[in-house]
Amino acid sequence: MSHQLLKGKKGIIFGALNDQSIAWKTAELCFAEGAQLVLTNAPIALRMGEINKLAEACGNAPVIGADVSNDEDLKNLFAKSMEHFGGQVDFILHSVGMSLNIRKGKHYTSLDHEHQHKTFDISAMSLHRVCQVAYEMDAINEWGSIVALTYIAAQRVFPDYNEMADAKALLESIARSFGYHYGVKKKVRINTISQSPTPTTAGSGVKGFGGFLSFAEKMSPLGNASAEDCARYCVMMFSDYTRKVTMQNLFHDGGFSFTGVTAEVIEQMEK
Ligand SMILES: NC(=O)c1ccc[n+]([C@@H]2O[C@H](COP(=O)([O-])OP(=O)(O)OC[C@H]3O[C@@H](n4cnc5c(N)ncnc54)[C@H](O)[C@@H]3O)[C@@H](O)[C@H]2O)c1
Numbered sequence: 001m002s003h004q005l006l007k008g009k010k011g012i013i014f015g016a017l018n019d020q021s022i023a024w025k026t027a028e029l030c031f032a033e034g035a036q037l038v039l040t041n042a043p044i045a046l047r048m049g050e051i052n053k054l055a056e057a058c059g060n061a062p063v064i065g066a067d068v069s070n071d072e073d074l075k076n077l078f079a080k081s082m083e084h085f086g087g088q089v090d091f092i093l094h095s096v097g098m099s100l101n102i103r104k105g106k107h108y109t110s111l112d113h114e115h116q117h118k119t120f121d122i123s124a125m126s127l128h129r130v131c132q133v134a135y136e137m138d139a140i141n142e143w144g145s146i147v148a149l150t151y152i153a154a155q156r157v158f159p160d161y162n163e164m165a166d167a168k169a170l171l172e173s174i175a176r177s178f179g180y181h182y183g184v185k186k187k188v189r190i191n192t193i194s195q196s197p198t199p200t201t202a203g204s205g206v207k208g209f210g211g212f213l214s215f216a217e218k219m220s221p222l223g224n225a226s227a228e229d230c231a232r233y234c235v236m237m238f239s240d241y242t243r244k245v246t247m248q249n250l251f252h253d254g255g256f257s258f259t260g261v262t263a264e265v266i267e268q269m270e271k
Pocket residue numbers: 014015016017018020021022023041042045066067068069094095096097098122149150151194195196197198199200201202203204
């Protein structure tokens with residue numbers, strides 16, 4: 001059921017790889033809620049062609065390639081998006097993450113630091129790049145909203161999350177720091193949503209993901225939040241109902257973050 005919460009709003013969605021992606025579900029829901037969209041992903045991801053299906057389902061939204069670690073790509077993305085919309089953008093979803101060290105099975109204590117640099121660039125500094133390019137081009141309307149996705153490994157240790165934990169800590173810090181400056185300049189809000197483990201391409205790349213998913217499910221009074229649940233939260237954050245929420249890390253995890261232990265986990269330990 002649509003409430004047209006985003007009627008008349010225009011947004012850019014980063015990171016829809018396939019129909020499991022959190023960005024994919026969010027794009028579908030934003031469109032259903034009345035938004036006009038531009039979709040973007042790394043040129044290499046676009047070659048897989050999946051995103052064209054999403055573009056069609058979102059009113060033939062333009063698909064514009066951009067590597068988030070490349071300023072020129074981002075400038076081109078914002079210029080073309082504003083041309084398409086005939087004006088500024090109201091919201092942005094940053095749903096991007098990549099770790100070469102995780103992909104290559106490197107342990108946290110023996111990382112390849114070139115790879116680590118790339119991980120930080122793509123997964124965290126990219127939020128700063130997106131914000132800075134938008135800020136310099138004055139590409140976002142007053143009361144605009146930027147959301148980036150993160151994970152609780154930024155606050156607590158989950159050993160197999162590896163270097164991505166450090167990337168997420170940096171991402172959350174950038175949301176706070178840029179949130180201050182963009183708020184003062186243009187009333188643009190910037191927040192991170194700290195999502196439950198979710199079965200997607202990026203999520204499933206983390207070692208032991210299956211076991212971890214069911215552990216989180218048992219440790220969350222409301223159960224894990226799905227990609228669809230996350231899409232609903234993103235829509236809320238893009239809507240006019242959250243205008244004064246900024247610089248926050250918002251846990252969206254069924255209560256996991258504030259649960260010490262659950263009866264279900266105790267029962268399992270007693271077996
Ligand atoms: N899946 C989970 O368990 C989980 C939990 C919490 C947070 N998150 C975060 O949610 C976000 C979305 O991930 P997802 O789980 O939907 O997985 P996903 O694999 O569907 O999405 C990751 C996206 O990042 C894109 N990307 C990678 N390198 C890029 C680059 N250089 N330029 C532009 N785009 C690039 C990929 O093409 C892909 O579309 C990520 O930030 C991830 O860390 C995921």
